[in-house]
């Protein structure tokens with residue numbers, strides 16, 4: 001008998017999500033409306049952000065943040081080649097020139113120091129990623145924003161619930177720091193797609209609200225609930241990036257569960273650490289100790305395979321055969337066909353090493369200690385078959 005598959009990421013929903021989704025369907029209003037507003041207020045409270053704007057995805061949030069910051073074809077935007085392709089695509093869609101900086105090997109995050117050496121007079125923004133949930137040096141980036149008059153758009157798709165610089169990720173370290181979250185189904189807080197942008201600047205938040213729905217003033221819910229007719233006029237050619245109450249109905253109860261989810265992820269990750277510490281040819285990634293100032297959000301649990309290609313892929317294949325949903329996060333963006341030519345004259349040794357060596361193990365809140373043991377045993381046997 002084959003054992004059930006342990007998939008890489010699986011959302012956890014309960015009766016609260018079911019009830020609220022059903023109630024929203026029965027209300028007759030499933031588009032952008034009161035639940036989106038309620039989620040924005042609740043998330044703002046949770047992360048300590050003055051303003052939160054919910055949108056259709058983190059990709060949309062990143063794109064809107066850059067557009068609202070005035071990024072355009074004359075500008076340069078710095079990011080990392082070791083991230084999900086959405087980060088770079090969002091920059092590409094503004095017409096700006098993306099400049100890539102290799103991250104640190106220890107936590108795969110960009111550092112303000114490395115980024116600073118790539119700043120030119122055309123640089124308008126930096127998009128650093130809290131990689132895997134590892135907290136960025138947000139204070140260092142805030143200083144950089146101040147010194148160079150640039151924007152910091154944090155890609156926090158992996159980092160909801162994390163703490164960086166002594167503050168929750170999302171609290172915005174600077175007036176030109178904007179933080180973007182994802183509620184994609186396998187992220188720490190799940191919906192059927194969704195994203196949000198956090199800012200301290202009310203005018204910026206208003207600009208994003210206008211841009212997320214065709215550039216129209218106000219939204220359909222506001223028009224629906226007043227008796228006074230007011231024409232809805234576009235002042236800018238906005239986007240169709242709004243979120244919906246049906247998706248917020250899934251996400252609102254998830255917000256109540258988030259601290260519990262994080263505690264489970266921390267427990268499972270520490271079990272992996274304990275179990276995998278001595279596996280040959282496998283190294284654990286460093287994680288900062290949990291303190292009041294820093295908390296890893298543990299979206300990804302990764303190990304490195306200490307052997308040249310194709311060892312990692314061969315091990316991944318064996319794990320899949322055993323029903324273990326291991327995965328690769330990510331293939332460096334410099335290797336994607338669309339971007340390969342553009343960045344071919346530079347080298348990014350850390351990103352290339354990480355693309356070849358890192359293996360993401362399943363981590364989600366349905367897992368228990370027995371699953372960790374099963375993944376560990378499968379990994380040991382896969383490593384043994386490939387490198388033994």
Ligand SMILES: *Cc1c(COP(=O)(O)O)cnc(C)c1O
Nearest residue numbers: 057058059084086157182183184
């Ligand atoms: C998932 C992800 C995104 C995109 O999030 P969506 O909500 O799916 O648009 C962006 N950046 C990173 C690092 C991600 O992992």
